[in-house]
Amino acid sequence: MTEAKNILEVRNLSIHFGSGDDLLKAVDDISFTIGHGETVAVVGESGSGKSISALALTKLAPRAAKYAGGEIIFGGQNMLSLSDPELRKIRGSQISYIFQEPMVSFNPVFTIGWQIEEALKLHRKGIDRKKEVNRLLDLVHLPVRLAPSYPHQMSGGQLQRCMIAMALACSPELLVADEPTTALDVTVQREILNLLAELSEKVGLSVLMITHNFGIVGDLADRVYVMQKGKVVEEGSTEQILYKPQHEYTKQLMAAVPRLHPAKD
Numbered sequence: 001m002t003e004a005k006n007i008l009e010v011r012n013l014s015i016h017f018g019s020g021d022d023l024l025k026a027v028d029d030i031s032f033t034i035g036h037g038e039t040v041a042v043v044g045e046s047g048s049g050k051s052i053s054a055l056a057l058t059k060l061a062p063r064a065a066k067y068a069g070g071e072i073i074f075g076g077q078n079m080l081s082l083s084d085p086e087l088r089k090i091r092g093s094q095i096s097y098i099f100q101e102p103m104v105s106f107n108p109v110f111t112i113g114w115q116i117e118e119a120l121k122l123h124r125k126g127i128d129r130k131k132e133v134n135r136l137l138d139l140v141h142l143p144v145r146l147a148p149s150y151p152h153q154m155s156g157g158q159l160q161r162c163m164i165a166m167a168l169a170c171s172p173e174l175l176v177a178d179e180p181t182t183a184l185d186v187t188v189q190r191e192i193l194n195l196l197a198e199l200s201e202k203v204g205l206s207v208l209m210i211t212h213n214f215g216i217v218g219d220l221a222d223r224v225y226v227m228q229k230g231k232v233v234e235e236g237s238t239e240q241i242l243y244k245p246q247h248e249y250t251k252q253l254m255a256a257v258p259r260l261h262p263a264k265d
């Protein structure tokens with residue numbers, strides 16, 4: 001049996017809120033793929049359906065959301081037809097998420113070392129957890145001596161690194177990063193993005209990077225999907241999208257955001 005080329009294939013996915021006059025097609029017949037070890041960016045303005053699409057991958061869209069059509073193929077199965085226990089097994093262990101606000105992902109009363117250990121307890125039995133916590137902190141370039149720190153004792157950038165360490169605790173195959181650097185200042189953003197790029201190389205991780213900011217796409221993504229009002233309006237290699245955007249909306253998005261690196265040509 002040959003291994004599938006893509007780790008994830010989303011086919012004609014639609015997600016609706018409300019009905020009748022109040023029907024909102026938050027995600028409207030979108031398709032995208034992520035290859036093994038590939039970093040794919042989904043870019044679009046606020047409200048275009050990025051987060052709902054990302055959450056839908058493990059059927060985590062809000063309760064009010066209706067999966068109105070399509071399939072999400074991961075590991076040879078359609079995620080949308082799996083049971084809750086089956087989905088729970090995949091969440092966090094094969095697909096994990098990092099979000100914009102690292103603070104909300106940590107419990108303020110426990111040390112970050114303890115919390116990473118808990119993630120290990122949940123997903124990986126029978127390993128030397130102390131040693132693994134240190135390995136993970138090292139992987140995200142945090143000094144091991146920070147393990148006994150509480151979340152409020154860390155900077156935003158350090159916490160985001162911890163969240164990445166926690167997301168990697170179960171060695172997932174796919175990391176979904178939903179606006180992971182939006183809350184951080186520009187220098188720290190760059191450091192976190194470099195870390196994600198490094199990890200995807202080193203660990204062979206596939207990354208789905210969600211952002212409204214075209215500035216961060218260039219250095220990180222292999223391919224880009226542009227979303228507007230629930231639809232994918234343009235897709236292509238990063239180079240193609242950055243230097244030869246076809247869709248008017250893509251051009252607007254790019255013009256609106258100052259890039260971290262000016263265009264090379």
Ligand SMILES: Nc1ncnc2c1ncn2[C@@H]1O[C@H](COP(=O)(O)OP(=O)(O)O)[C@@H](O)[C@H]1O
Pocket residue numbers: 017024026044045046047048049050051052053062064065
């Ligand atoms: N729980 C909800 N109930 C109703 N509408 C929602 C809910 N969550 C999100 N939406 C709507 O779905 C659309 C897509 O949202 P979202 O995926 O969060 O956008 P993005 O991440 O691109 O900013 C938006 O119009 C948003 O208002």
Ligand SMILES: [Mg+2]
Pocket residue numbers: 050051052178
């Ligand atoms: Mg969002």
